[in-house]
Every structure is written in structure tokens, then in C-alpha cells.
Amino acid sequence: MSGASFLVVPQWQGSGSSRAMRLIDGAEAIRGDLPATATTVVPIPASAGESLGTGVHRFSALTMIREAASAELMLLESPVVTIGGDCGADLASVQHAVAAREPGTVALVWFDAHGDVNDVESSPSGAFHGMVVRALLGDGPDGLASRGASLLSPESIVLAGTRSLDDDESAYIIANGIRMLSAETLSEPRDVVAAVEATGASSVYLHIDLDVLDPATIDGIGYPEPFGVQPEQLCDAIRALRGRFELAGAAITEFAPESPERAGHDLTVILRILGALTGPLQPSGSSSTSGAARHLSTDPRTAGDDV
Numbered sequence: 001m002s003g004a005s006f007l008v009v010p011q012w013q014g015s016g017s018s019r020a021m022r023l024i025d026g027a028e029a030i031r032g033d034l035p036a037t038a039t040t041v042v043p044i045p046a047s048a049g050e051s052l053g054t055g056v057h058r059f060s061a062l063t064m065i066r067e068a069a070s071a072e073l074m075l076l077e078s079p080v081v082t083i084g085g086d087c088g089a090d091l092a093s094v095q096h097a098v099a100a101r102e103p104g105t106v107a108l109v110w111f112d113a114h115g116d117v118n119d120v121e122s123s124p125s126g127a128f129h130g131m132v133v134r135a136l137l138g139d140g141p142d143g144l145a146s147r148g149a150s151l152l153s154p155e156s157i158v159l160a161g162t163r164s165l166d167d168d169e170s171a172y173i174i175a176n177g178i179r180m181l182s183a184e185t186l187s188e189p190r191d192v193v194a195a196v197e198a199t200g201a202s203s204v205y206l207h208i209d210l211d212v213l214d215p216a217t218i219d220g221i222g223y224p225e226p227f228g229v230q231p232e233q234l235c236d237a238i239r240a241l242r243g244r245f246e247l248a249g250a251a252i253t254e255f256a257p258e259s260p261e262r263a264g265h266d267l268t269v270i271l272r273i274l275g276a277l278t279g280p281l282q283p284s285g286s287s288s289t290s291g292a293a294r295h296l297s298t299d300p301r302t303a304g305d306d307v
């Protein structure tokens with residue numbers, strides 16, 4: 001890949017966390033290490049928004065952001081790396097990537113400690129970041145849920161590193177045959193590659209909620225879960241998937257540092273993940289933070305190229 005295009009969506013309205021506003025700081029901290037000529041920022045409304053009877057908190061703001069992101073995506077060549085924001089920050093990005101390809105050819109790998117497969121009825125919080133996968137499967141209010149060419153099927157989804165589910169989520173995953181890989185399984189990159197191969201897809205979209213990582217390796221997350229993935233394992237899995245499938249798009253979400261000053265330690269880890277997503281493919285274990293940073297200093301002559 002000769003360059004990278006980035007779409008920054010500092011959305012916080014989908015979060016149910018008391019530290020939701022820190023997601024803005026997290027997106028801005030990552031943006032500071034991205035090449036300006038290759039980066040587009042989606043404006044986020046200052047207001048929280050209203051549910052408008054949908055059962056989704058802040059629904060009006062979320063739909064406004066989705067429409068704005070969709071408009072920007074029409075101007076960018078695929079694939080795009082989206083920087084959140086909460087887990088719904090790349091809703092439009094996934095829908096755009098799926099709609100641009102033949103049905104059934106895109107698999108979604110959802111790297112996340114949580115399943116995010118609640119719907120309006122089962123959600124204990126009403127926060128959209130716990131409903132995003134269901135919305136991509138078409139379950140949700142108009143304005144957020146996928147329809148038509150952007151619709152994913154359960155067979156196209158792989159939940160990776162998931163280790164905290166609500167009872168209704170577990171029941172839905174089992175009933176619909178959604179593939180799920182534990183954090184422990186991700187120690188072997190070939191397992192996640194095999195899971196995507198089983199979907200029959202030729203391309204892959206990689207959604208990365210930073211809470212998929214073990215909380216001992218990263219501080220700035222709102223919903224830490226123990227026994228997570230090590231950064232090296234996540235990067236190896238990303239590179240293995242890129243080596244086997246076309247990258248349809250990717251996202252890094254849910255970075256909520258305690259303060260801009262405290263973001264520095266976590267950015268070291270995040271840059272490694274960005275390097276795995278956008279840098280030249282290398283043997284497992286050979287990537288480094290400095291290599292990621294060098295790649296993110298994109299040559300301005302190729303700044304608008306595909307990731």
C-alpha cells in the first residue's frame with residue numbers, strides 16, 4: 001500500500017460511558033500523528049441529540065453524523081481507515097465498504113471485548129455503541145440500520161477477542177451462527193484467517209475497539225475487560241488478514257484517555273496498530289513503533305491514495 005487515507009469521526013454520542021466526552025480527546029490525539037494531507041475530519045454536533053422515540057439515546061445526533069460521514073466517504077477512494085470516537089463512529093464506513101462490493105464478498109472482523117449485538121429491545125443502556133453490529137445486520141431504526149446493498153449477514157461476521165456478552169447477545173450469536181474467537185485464540189493468526197476464509201469473503205473490514213486489548217497494555221479505555229489480547233498478537237492478526245484478503249476498510253475506536261497529557265503512553269500502542277493496518281507487510285514480530293510512525297508520515301505525493 002502506497003499511502004493511507006484517514007477519516008476522523010470524534011463521535012461520543014453513541015457511548016454510554018461517563019467518560020464519553022474524552023473520546024473527542026482520543027480522536028484528536030490520534031489525529032495529531034496522522035499526515036494532514038491524507039486526513040479528513042467529520043464535524044461533530046456539540047449537542048447530545050434526542051432519541052426521538054427510537055430507543056437509541058442521542059439518535060438525532062448519530063444520524064446527522066452518519067450522513068456527514070457518508071458524504072465524505074463518497075469523496076475518498078476505498079479503503080479508508082476511520083478514527084473514532086465510539087464504536088458507532090465507523091457505521092457509515094462499514095456500510096460504504098460493503099455497498100461498494102458484490103454481496104457476500106466482505107467479511108467484518110469485529111475486534112472488541114464486547115459483542116455489540118444488542119438491539120433496541122435487548123440493550124440494557126440504550127447506548128448505540130452496544131448495538132452497532134445489529135444495526136449492520138439491519139436491526140435498528142431507519143437512519144442507522146443497514147438497508148439494501150449495505151446489509152451484512154450473520155455469516156459474514158467474525159467477533160474476535162470477545163469476552164464479555166449480555167445474555168441476549170449470547171443467545172443471538174448462537175441462534176444466528178455468528179463466528180466468535182476468544183482472545184486466547186488470537187495468539188494464532190491463522191485461526192482468524194481461517195474464520196474469515198469460512199465466510200467465503202474475498203475482502204475484509206477490520207473494526208478495532210481498543211478494549212480488545214488487555215487492560216494492562218492500554219489505559220485510555222472506558223470499558224476494560226481482563227484477559228485481553230496483547231498488542232503484538234493483534235498486530236500479527238491484522239497483518240495476516242491483510243496478507244490473505246483485500247482490505248475493504250478499517251477503524252480504531254473507543255480511545256478515551258484521562259487527559260491529553262496521559263494519551264502519550266497509549267499512542268505508542270495505537271501507532272503500532274496503525275502501522276499494522278497501513279504499513280508494508282512484514283514478517284510477524286518485525287514491526288515497530290518507529291516504523292509505524294515513519295509510514296504515517298505519508299509522502300504528500302501519495303497522500304490521497306488507497307490505504
